[in-house]
Amino acid sequence: MCSAARSPPATVSGASYAAAAVTMAHYKAADSKREQFRRYLEKSGVLDTLTKVLVALYEEPEKPNSALDFLKHHLGAATPENPEIELLRLELAEMKEKYEAIIEENKKLKAKLAQYEPPQEEKRAE
Secondary structure, eight states: OOOOOOOOOOOOOHHHHHHHHHHHHHHHHHHHHHHHHHHHHHHTTHHHHHHHHHHHHHHOSSOOSOHHHHHHHHHTOOOOOOHHHHHHHHHHHHHHHHHHHHHHHHHHHHHHHHHHSOOHHHHHHO
C-alpha cells in the first residue's frame, strides 16, 4: 500500500460559489429555452420538413451551385413579388369575371334566340 499524502479538496469561497450558482442557473435557463424552442419546432413540423429537404439535397446526384436556392425552392419560399406580377394577377381576375359574365349573357341570348327561331328540324323540312 502506498500512502501518498493527499492535499485537502480545494474550497470555494462564498463569492465564487454564488457566481458559479448564477452561471449554472443561467445555463439551465438557456437550456430550458432551447428545449422549449426545439419542441415548438418539432410540434409545428419545421424539423421534419427541414430534415426532408436536407436529405433531398444530400441525395441529389448533382449538387446544385446554390444550396440555399435549392432549399428555398423545395421549401416553397416565394421570392419578393414584382409589382408588375401583382398588377397582372389583378387584371387576370378582372378578365375572369368579365369572361364569366359574357358566358352567362351568351346563354341568355341563345335562349332568347331559340324562342324566335324554329328548331333546326323544321327549317330543313321547309
